[in-house]
Amino acid sequence: MHITNLISQYFGKFAKKEFPSFFQKIINSIYVKIFKIDLSEFRKAKYYKSLNDLFTRELAIPRQIDELENNIISPCDSFITQGGKIKEDILFQIKGMEYSLEDLLTYYCTDNFQKVKNGSYINFYLAPSDYHRYHAPIDFVIKKLIHIPGKLYPVNFKYLKKEIELFVQNERVILECISAKGKLFYMVFIGALNVGQMVFNFEPTVETNKNAKDIKYIDYEGVEINKGDALGYFKMGSTIVMIWEEDSVELENLLNQKVKFGQKIATVK
Known part of the structure; x- marks a missing residue:
């Protein structure tokens, strides 16, 4: 361990x-x-x-979300550390520190890799002070869940700047999703130091930071999720990476800004 x-x-x-x-x-x-x-x-x-x-506190006051059908909302309260276009297979955990999309998603996503390798992405960093629950950014259907055991390095700026391929090394859970308009996207939930668990409301069998050594793979007929629905929560701060199919979304310019769950982050093309 x-x-x-x-x-x-x-x-x-x-x-x-x-x-x-x-x-x-x-x-x-x-x-x-x-x-x-x-x-x-x-x-x-x-x-x-x-x-x-x-x-893991819940909101006591309901959050207003952007309900326009083509607007994608932030899944969480966070800071946008990086985002933009994927160049072939390369994303950035922070400026100057790249990692491989194929390594992040693993061979379980090989069938769809060509669709996303020149797509778009956003990194959402949840600080210890943030609201730790994550929500659906748009109406979609979950097709796969992949749990990949790994390390739990911190995901703060100090480690993003020095640890090569940090997101690939850390434990993570990948959701493969299809939007209501038939477009592919991924949500990658990345564990971090002191994150005891990543919890998913629709899949209680997922147990993170439990000494697991083997990748867990679940194929769904299609779990329907509505925009704004609670998906689960981190126990402590961490990171979510969203990855979209090529030419399927137009991102807002939010680099190095704080965002809130419910706020518009992109538009469906």
């Missing part, structure tokens, strides 16, 4: 422990202050029974 996985497992045990109420309120308060978390859309920190409960 890699040291990053071991650290994450120990932290996960601490984060899910429910301490006595008085002590837990102190832990929650310290965490909120350190990471400057805005709880204006959520319950107050004192109401969460564990750090995991706080990390």
